[in-house]
Amino acid sequence: MTAANTPSPAALSRAVAESLPLAERLFAELQARTGDGVGLTRDAYGKGEQIAHDLVAEAARSLGLEVRADAAGNLTMTLAGRDRARPGWFSGSHLDTVPRGGNYDGAAGALAALAALTALKRLGHRPAADLTAIAIRCEEAGSWFGGRHGGHLGSRAALGLLWPGELDSAVRLDTGKSLAWHMEAAGFDPARVRSGPPLLGPERVRGFVELHIEQGPVLEAAGLPLGIVTSIRGSLRARSARCLGAYTHSGAVPKELRHDAVLATVELLGELDRAWDGVLARGQDLVFTVGKLFTDPEMHGLSKVPGEVRFTLDIRSQETATMRAMEAEAQRLAAGIGARRGVRFELGPFALSEPAAMDRGIRERLAEGCRALAIPHQEMPCGAGHDAADFTRVGIPAAMIFVRNQGGSHNPGERMEIADFGEGVRLLAWFLATADLPPPAGAGFAKAG
Amino acid sequence: MTAANTPSPAALSRAVAESLPLAERLFAELQARTGDGVGLTRDAYGKGEQIAHDLVAEAARSLGLEVRADAAGNLTMTLAGRDRARPGWFSGSHLDTVPRGGNYDGAAGALAALAALTALKRLGHRPAADLTAIAIRCEEAGSWFGGRHGGHLGSRAALGLLWPGELDSAVRLDTGKSLAWHMEAAGFDPARVRSGPPLLGPERVRGFVELHIEQGPVLEAAGLPLGIVTSIRGSLRARSARCLGAYTHSGAVPKELRHDAVLATVELLGELDRAWDGVLARGQDLVFTVGKLFTDPEMHGLSKVPGEVRFTLDIRSQETATMRAMEAEAQRLAAGIGARRGVRFELGPFALSEPAAMDRGIRERLAEGCRALAIPHQEMPCGAGHDAADFTRVGIPAAMIFVRNQGGSHNPGERMEIADFGEGVRLLAWFLATADLPPPAGAGFAKAG
Numbered sequence: 001m002t003a004a005n006t007p008s009p010a011a012l013s014r015a016v017a018e019s020l021p022l023a024e025r026l027f028a029e030l031q032a033r034t035g036d037g038v039g040l041t042r043d044a045y046g047k048g049e050q051i052a053h054d055l056v057a058e059a060a061r062s063l064g065l066e067v068r069a070d071a072a073g074n075l076t077m078t079l080a081g082r083d084r085a086r087p088g089w090f091s092g093s094h095l096d097t098v099p100r101g102g103n104y105d106g107a108a109g110a111l112a113a114l115a116a117l118t119a120l121k122r123l124g125h126r127p128a129a130d131l132t133a134i135a136i137r138c139e140e141a142g143s144w145f146g147g148r149h150g151g152h153l154g155s156r157a158a159l160g161l162l163w164p165g166e167l168d169s170a171v172r173l174d175t176g177k178s179l180a181w182h183m184e185a186a187g188f189d190p191a192r193v194r195s196g197p198p199l200l201g202p203e204r205v206r207g208f209v210e211l212h213i214e215q216g217p218v219l220e221a222a223g224l225p226l227g228i229v230t231s232i233r234g235s236l237r238a239r240s241a242r243c244l245g246a247y248t249h250s251g252a253v254p255k256e257l258r259h260d261a262v263l264a265t266v267e268l269l270g271e272l273d274r275a276w277d278g279v280l281a282r283g284q285d286l287v288f289t290v291g292k293l294f295t296d297p298e299m300h301g302l303s304k305v306p307g308e309v310r311f312t313l314d315i316r317s318q319e320t321a322t323m324r325a326m327e328a329e330a331q332r333l334a335a336g337i338g339a340r341r342g343v344r345f346e347l348g349p350f351a352l353s354e355p356a357a358m359d360r361g362i363r364e365r366l367a368e369g370c371r372a373l374a375i376p377h378q379e380m381p382c383g384a385g386h387d388a389a390d391f392t393r394v395g396i397p398a399a400m401i402f403v404r405n406q407g408g409s410h411n412p413g414e415r416m417e418i419a420d421f422g423e424g425v426r427l428l429a430w431f432l433a434t435a436d437l438p439p440p441a442g443a444g445f446a447k448a449g
Numbered sequence: 450m451t452a453a454n455t456p457s458p459a460a461l462s463r464a465v466a467e468s469l470p471l472a473e474r475l476f477a478e479l480q481a482r483t484g485d486g487v488g489l490t491r492d493a494y495g496k497g498e499q500i501a502h503d504l505v506a507e508a509a510r511s512l513g514l515e516v517r518a519d520a521a522g523n524l525t526m527t528l529a530g531r532d533r534a535r536p537g538w539f540s541g542s543h544l545d546t547v548p549r550g551g552n553y554d555g556a557a558g559a560l561a562a563l564a565a566l567t568a569l570k571r572l573g574h575r576p577a578a579d580l581t582a583i584a585i586r587c588e589e590a591g592s593w594f595g596g597r598h599g600g601h602l603g604s605r606a607a608l609g610l611l612w613p614g615e616l617d618s619a620v621r622l623d624t625g626k627s628l629a630w631h632m633e634a635a636g637f638d639p640a641r642v643r644s645g646p647p648l649l650g651p652e653r654v655r656g657f658v659e660l661h662i663e664q665g666p667v668l669e670a671a672g673l674p675l676g677i678v679t680s681i682r683g684s685l686r687a688r689s690a691r692c693l694g695a696y697t698h699s700g701a702v703p704k705e706l707r708h709d710a711v712l713a714t715v716e717l718l719g720e721l722d723r724a725w726d727g728v729l730a731r732g733q734d735l736v737f738t739v740g741k742l743f744t745d746p747e748m749h750g751l752s753k754v755p756g757e758v759r760f761t762l763d764i765r766s767q768e769t770a771t772m773r774a775m776e777a778e779a780q781r782l783a784a785g786i787g788a789r790r791g792v793r794f795e796l797g798p799f800a801l802s803e804p805a806a807m808d809r810g811i812r813e814r815l816a817e818g819c820r821a822l823a824i825p826h827q828e829m830p831c832g833a834g835h836d837a838a839d840f841t842r843v844g845i846p847a848a849m850i851f852v853r854n855q856g857g858s859h860n861p862g863e864r865m866e867i868a869d870f871g872e873g874v875r876l877l878a879w880f881l882a883t884a885d886l887p888p889p890a891g892a893g894f895a896k897a898g
Contacts, residue, residue: 215701216702249832250763253832255729255737257670262742263739270716277704290712291755302688302761302763303740303763314700316699383702410698
């Protein structure tokens with residue numbers, strides 16, 4: 001697809017290739033300046049994150065982009081459009097990390113957006129509306145803030161999604177100070193966040209595309225550099241499930257008189273594992289994880305029939321109904337196994353986080369871009385939470401590009417090849433350059449489920 | 450069965466009924482004088498055990514029995530036989546407890562033997578050979594002594610079963626002093642234990658009968674006061690089994706790319722649970738316990754696919770072959786599941802303790818006694834270790850009488866009814882009064898396996 005005022009794929013690819021050294025230099029500076037001896041630490045609303053924002057802002061300024069920070073500290077870097085009043089496209093991700101994390105989770109998306117705008121500017125592209133790279137604050141909120149909060153504090157602050165009082169009830173784990181205190185200490189304006197209209201909304205943002213390293217091994221296993229995310233999986237989680245039986249002597253009590261919490265739990269989890277196979281066989285999306293499973297260290301013993309087991313259940317899917325069906329199956333099985341084995345299961349509350357469907361129109365345009373640029377790719381779900389999900393919650397169409405990554409994420413072993421990153425920037429630049437063309441007939445906006 | 454010089458069942462029952470108040474008084478004094486505020490504490494080769502030995506010895510002396518302590522501190526109380534040189538019958542159990550234990554585990558057997566001799570003496574019975582009640586030291590060695598030792602230190606010291614150096618390598622957990630030190634401090638003669646011939650052997654002991662509370666709920670569930678033990682189960686134990694997989698993101702990794710240690714372990718343990726059902730269906734004796742099962746508290750998380758699980762396996766049976774078959778099944782399943790699920794099981798070493806078959810001739814006489822005295826009973830295995838097993842290891846025929854007990858053992862909730870205890874004393878007195886009659890034709894001595 002080429003049209004008036006859009007660069008050819010060949011020209012675009014050359015311009016992207018010329019902008020990659022800037023991204024490589026920024027990755028290297030982030031590595032050097034936010035290393036902690038083990039991994040990378042860019043603490044949200046703290047020194048590490050600020051170093052990253054300063055580096056990126058300085059690079060954007062030197063490229064001639066319009067650089068601003070919003071009241072919550074999110075950094076925007078804009079290539080001005082012909083019509084400044086028209087809602088524009090945003091692309092980016094966060095710059096904070098978990099403690100001792102890796103260099104790419106978050107930063108890859110912010111630098112990809114900056115590199116794409118660099119390439120378009122180099123080509124002399126003048127977009128119809130503003131194109132904005134955004135570096136978001138505090139996406140790793142769960143690692144830095146305790147107290148009561150809903151995570152993703154930078155994007156949720158900008159989108160008007162904070163709960164009443166969340167600026168005060170989110171408390172940084174190391175300092176004990178509130179989110180409002182840290183926002184103000186970093187030079188921003190929590191009072192504006194608290195009382196004004198949202199800093200970002202559909203009237204200003206035409207759509208949001210987030211490039212991110214894949215946090216699993218799917219692209220690596222498939223031999224593909226890029227993925228286009230269909231949906232950010234929701235989750236349904238039981239944090240404090242348990243099975244209560246009775247402690248007795250392991251030698252002196254025959255099977256029929258036992259209330260064995262371990263073997264009852266083993267039966268429940270084995271049945272749920274089989275139920276998972278059934279869901280996959282029906283072509284539905286599901287992942288199921290028992291991350292914690294433990295007898296009581298104060299009470300258990302080699303020669304005691306176990307009287308208690310605690311465990312967690314993490315059920316994730318692109319479909320809420322699939323998760324609810326798995327929860328119902330767990331409750332049904334627990335009741336039957338409990339009655340038959342003389343134990344009591346208490347699965348406890350299940351906390352739901354809704355899936356966030358990625359916008360179908362953007363996904364189709366991204367797939368079209370991959371074809372135009374000859375980039376091998378596949379569609380795939382995203383299993384972890386991302387800022388892109390928050391944009392969908394206020395009705396902003398959003399999508400995600402995954403870049404192949406070895407070593408998982410949230411650890412120093414994250415390993416993204418710069419060639420794969422370059423494919424992501426090519427796709428992103430192509431998309432931003434062509435995004436204001438009319439969407440293909442029949443494409444609609446899928447809202448958050 | 451009545452014969453010359455043996456009392457009638459009716460006369461015996463009356464004499465036992467008249468000797469029970471003595472046992473009740475001794476139980477009450479033990480309760481009062483070795484209580485710790487929570488349960489009972491009679492520390493082995495310490496003050497609590499000595500209080501119990503002094504109480505019992507004083508009662509035996511006042512009854513006119515011959516009271517002695519051997520070089521290891523085991524207390525013998527003998528009703529002299531017509532032929533003092535002939536090997537005699539012994540009956541008894543230990544007087545020590547676990548810390549904060551109950552009043553009956555051990556003491557019931559020592560007091561039952563004393564009460565039975567009291568009844569026989571009251572009847573003017575003159576046995577063919579000596580009849581001896583024995584209060585054994587330090588059966589709960591695992592609760593009091595650390596270092597290197599093989600448990601049951603009192604009976605094993607008497608029977609010549611201590612390992613070379615065990616008197617020095619067994620070290621009391623609270624004092625740090627050796628078994629030899631404590632034996633000497635309590636007034637006994639570790640040098641004699643160390644160098645002389647065994648204090649007890651087949652040339653002196655015709656057979657050993659131990660009455661003990663049942664440590665499980667079988668008799669309670671069956672509504673029977675007494676059980677006759679067929680065999681003391683052996684055990685085959687893996688203390689440090691584990692499954693090694695790989696930690697990954699619970700949302701981002703599809704099922705086929707996981708190395709999930711929990712779900713692999715769940716499959717293994719579920720299959721072993723079914724294998725256990727199969728063994729029982731074939732009429733074989735087996736109990737199977739996973740007392741400890743835990744993910745790594747330093748590494749696990751709600752949203753991490755678990756990369757490691759540790760667990761224990763406790764396999765017990767009256768037949769070594771049944772235990773070895775279960776071990777082989779565990780290894781076979783672990784290899785197959787490990788290969789299929791991309792994890793590695795390391796079940797670690799299995800430690801074997803052989804079963805100890807109770808003597809068939811004594812068991813048949815005990816069953817005959819139950820019929821003569823109209824005592825409802827059943828045959829049953831014993832799941833825990835007892836001094837009786839050690840007697841079988843040196844070729845002394847041994848057997849056990851179980852008395853119904855609620856509340857398990859090794860805790861303050863042990864609850865034996867004195868009426869059930871009385872049935873045990875009746876059976877024991879009948880057995881001791883008639884034991885020197887010729888055994889029924891065809892009865893042989895089953896040795897330890």
